[in-house]
Amino acid sequence: MNILALENAIKFINRDGKFRVDLAIILGSGLGEFIDWIENPKVFKCRDIPGFVASSAPSHAGQLILGEFKGVRVFLMQGRVHLYEGYSPDEITFPIHVMKKLGARKLIITNAAGALNSEFDPGEIMLIEDHLNFTGENPLIGKNNDSLGPRFPDMSNAYDSHLLIMSRDILNKKNIRFKTGIYVGIKGPSLETSAERRFFRQAGGDAVGMSTVLETVAAVHTGLKVLGISAITNSATGGPEQKPDTMEDILRHANVAGKKILGLLEDLILELN
Numbered sequence: 001m002n003i004l005a006l007e008n009a010i011k012f013i014n015r016d017g018k019f020r021v022d023l024a025i026i027l028g029s030g031l032g033e034f035i036d037w038i039e040n041p042k043v044f045k046c047r048d049i050p051g052f053v054a055s056s057a058p059s060h061a062g063q064l065i066l067g068e069f070k071g072v073r074v075f076l077m078q079g080r081v082h083l084y085e086g087y088s089p090d091e092i093t094f095p096i097h098v099m100k101k102l103g104a105r106k107l108i109i110t111n112a113a114g115a116l117n118s119e120f121d122p123g124e125i126m127l128i129e130d131h132l133n134f135t136g137e138n139p140l141i142g143k144n145n146d147s148l149g150p151r152f153p154d155m156s157n158a159y160d161s162h163l164l165i166m167s168r169d170i171l172n173k174k175n176i177r178f179k180t181g182i183y184v185g186i187k188g189p190s191l192e193t194s195a196e197r198r199f200f201r202q203a204g205g206d207a208v209g210m211s212t213v214l215e216t217v218a219a220v221h222t223g224l225k226v227l228g229i230s231a232i233t234n235s236a237t238g239g240p241e242q243k244p245d246t247m248e249d250i251l252r253h254a255n256v257a258g259k260k261i262l263g264l265l266e267d268l269i270l271e272l273n
Helices: 003-013 031-035 090-102 162-173 193-202 211-223 247-272
Strands: 025-026 039-045 062-068 072-078 106-115 125-133 178-185 208-209 225-235
Touching: 003 090, 025 031, 025 247, 031 062, 031 072, 031 247, 062 211, 072 090, 090 211, 106 211, 106 247, 125 162, 125 247, 162 178, 162 225, 162 247, 178 211, 178 225, 193 208, 208 225, 211 225, 225 247
Parallel strands: 025 072, 025 106, 106 225, 125 178, 178 208
Antiparallel strands: 039 062, 062 072, 106 208, 125 225
């Protein structure tokens, strides 16, 4: 991690030095409308911020928004970057360190994912209990900077159990159907073969996607409490009934699941405050 780049990014974003963050959120596919709820937004194009890189992924706006949601000060990433875009683990996780330095203690990560579990339906949401990292990458490889976090961070509670319980309670009270499960992170950009999908399921995975795991590793390393939420966008069981996936269907189901995630965030953010 380039400490000078980190300092320059914070100076650029927080020029008056007064904005402190309560909560950070990374918005995946289908959740862009959450920015309409932000009061007094200060919007930055990621490509303009020192150390940040621009997203080329569909439906990822590549913006950072600082603002408030009902009195809670938020650091909001509208979209993210991925390994399949050619970015390094350091570039992908750089915003994690910025949000931490600005005061964030909790991070909500959302994503779009395919359902390895045949009991999951497109349009549902999954609270992430744990993950399997099949990207072949880790943002902590190389010399450790002790000022950012420990050499060997414990990942046994990577997705904070307290945040998970709070989210379950809210979803149940709002009668929003949801699942809990294990997220499998892969590099992409090709979608998984049927054999890979069956293998990931046998390995214990419930949903598969191309983000989140590196961000979570970096967040735990810095001491952030993480809540992970997947929008289930397609069936990815790899069975004989497997149908070809289209980006049109994936984005449509992401929007359906996204509205349910927004319903959770509305109450959860207030409760966290």
